[in-house]
Amino acid sequence: MNDNQTAAIAPPTAAEAPAQSPDRAKPAAESVPAAAPRRHGPAGRFLRDPIAVAAAAVLLLVIATGVCAGLLTEHGPNKAALDAVLADPSGTHPLGGDGSGRDVLSRLLYGSRTSLFAGAIATGVALLIGVPTGLAAGYVGGWWDALSSWVANLFLALPGVVVLLALVAVRGPGLVGSMVVLGVLTAAPVFRLVRGEVKRVRGEPYVDAARVAGLSDPRIMGRHILRVVRVPIITQASLIFGLALIIESGIAFLGLGEADRASWGAMLNDASVHVYDNAMLSVWPGAAITLTVLAVTLLGAGLRDAFEDAPKPPAATRRRRVRGPAREPAVRVDTGALLVVDGLEVAYPAPGGEAAVVDAVSLRVDRGEILGLVGESGCGKTQTALAVLRLLPVGGEIRSGRVMFDGRDLAALSERDVNALRGRRIGYIPQDPMSNLDPSFRIGSQLVEPLRAHLGLSRDAARRRALELLDRVGIADPARVFAAYPHQVSGGMAQRVLIAGAVAAEPDLLIADEPTTALDVTVQAEILDLLRSLRREHGMGMILVTHDLGVVADICDRVAVMYAGEIVETATSADLFARPAHPYSAALLAAIPDGAGARSRLPTIPDRVPSVHDRPSGCRFAPRCAYAAPGCAVHPEPTTHRDGAVRCVRVENEVIVWNR
């Protein structure tokens, strides 16, 4: 059972049997992106991180010295010898003796035992209490959540170290006791962290899917939820471990520790008395504490990175200036058109060179005109839109081409100037509504702030305008949505909120990436009516990226069809639907269920869009094209066709003549 498709398009009059290129012979099982980076497991990733490995080595060394202390020195840590008081390093006492005549090396070695023991107890207790309670509170919710959150908040409100010191002072010294108390105190932040993460993942569809699959709750927690929370837990645990180490030393330094237990803190205490006699006494325990805490923290960070398999975006700035030769300062040239994109190329660094995700794209949008941008997923529609907006993600760069907006080249403007245009004169409706709303702010404030910034409205006026807009995008209860947080509204609502935000400043140009895909047809119809009226009232021009050819037919004046980073056809809407010129356009149109022959096989395009790295050198559509012929091995250039252009050798040479 594979997806071998039938040819998608009506036969051409100049009938030639579609050439059978070798690629078409293989079953259209989906090819998986070839350029997928090699994956390493967490262990592999860990081992490739030199800092983490070094930290682990240091920690192992500390553990080893603690465990083997008895073998490494013949002196007991508390055995005092009169002749060793403040002794200099010698054969019997490699690091000398302390103020009471005890061997410094021995105390250092045995001290690591105490430190590690303290850290282990505190961390263990904190995790043992915090993780299960947090999991339960986040997953089960209800009264358990309410009660445990209340208790956790109580603990968080306590000044931890003060409480601890008070307890130690009153109850007398006791390493285990004080570390258990520390563990209990630090369990509260662990609880909070785990609970929050669990609440977040719990609503994910994959958790629902696991429940439907019949997994028991403990297994869901173990397999799906723990996986997500383990990363923050690791970080938190390393911090607690380090904290415990420092606090243990602190207590011992204050002389509140157990007298007969060797401890780095107690060594510091002794050293502080003899700081003028022998300064080295404080160096050893000081270095041990610093090094161990550092190693634990770095190890935690390394483990976190190793388990966090998502590639993290580098911390560099999100948006980059265009590279390349300095351009002349943007000059205003009146081209008549609102937006003219000319030879736009967008590239990302890729292993073994560069990947041009958008290639030689030229577009034009007039005032009051709506241009549809269609094509399969991954063809570069969003990247084109983002490049025009100068919002390309990290790594993405405009390599060449001009983006003339109202006579100014957006590609050459400074970040500041582009910023001033965005939101005010150029509106943007992003493809993914949820990730474009900040979860920590109310929707109202996210709408009001830009209105105040861009239009200089007062708080009240901005609020009124925002409510009015929410009403216009078909939200039944604007006041409720205004006061809500993003997670409290549905995806469709969020989409409408973003539409309201984008048109709030009545921009001259609106770039809308799938603005209605998440909406019902009835709401979609209202939104399209709204966009139509904005175009009529303000002469707004618009690029509408969509998969829905019905939407294109409804609202677009002209259409650009994109394939594998290029525009393969531009045409008026009327022409495109009545007489698509490019085989790709025709195949797309054919894939729509049209009511005829329910359950019949829909014509599909075999295989999928080639990845950036294995685009054919000739016509990029050739491997999937039902009309491919040997002549298609040359890369076609766009040629004028009716009121637009088409990029196909065989249309150009009038080999393919459509009879529709």
Next chain:
Amino acid sequence: MEPVNATAAADPAQPLLTIDKLVVEYRTGGRRRPPLRVLHEVSLEVHAHETLGLVGESGSGKTTLGRAVLGLAPVAGGTITFAGTRIDGLGRRARRGPSRDIQVVFQDPYGSLNPSMTIGDILTEPLTARHTHTRRAARERIGELLDAVGLPADTAARSARELSGGQRQRVAIARALAPGPRLIICDEPVSALDLSTRAQVINLLVELQQATGVAYLFIAHDLSVVGHVSDRVAVMSRGEIVECADATRVTTDPEHPYTRNLLLAAPVPDPARQAQRRAARHRLAAQGSPAG
């Protein structure tokens, strides 16, 4: 492809799934506030081997209905009967029995697969969850499943993050097929996919039904897609079924004004015809809002 579970040799006259006067309520916030009623005495039947389409606006309760059947929504009244057995109000543990027969494909191909697991792990889960397969048998079955949904066998080693939307949705379908269900709830399975991928996935669902005889409750807001795959179509508005009839009937000549409005609101890929429909819709709206 493994045939559907042959438990409880079904009486052909008896529907596979019967939903009778189903009421679903959500508690919202405070205890004193009355619960929010999302489904008002909904009744529906899905027969073995058939596809029942379910359309309606968002918030009309389509997804809730699907979730109630899956045991993921709180049932406050009415009954859900699957193959002669009541399945509403079963505890989690008791549900794990029949749940093998009812599976789901969600809309969001990005959220419905755990990004930190490999496809192989994701597909192993439903196979080993009820100890029906050993690990070895599960591995073999995964090969079959991937093949059935048109993915290369090496997909098992990849993570969901490396796949396209269409590929992910194929994986989600494979996961639903894994236990050999008799009913799959498809909640907007193709809404997030582009045109050509959508056509491929629709073809895949239709083919799989022909091969295995599985029944679908196919939830979507796109009437043309629903019309294409369904035998019958139910139309839902504000938690009630307003119309349920033969698919061609509903998608060409609907009875209820709500459905008529829904049909007119869906744009058709033909500028001239679409302009006429838009005018018709505006006229209908001017005459007073249809269906309340």
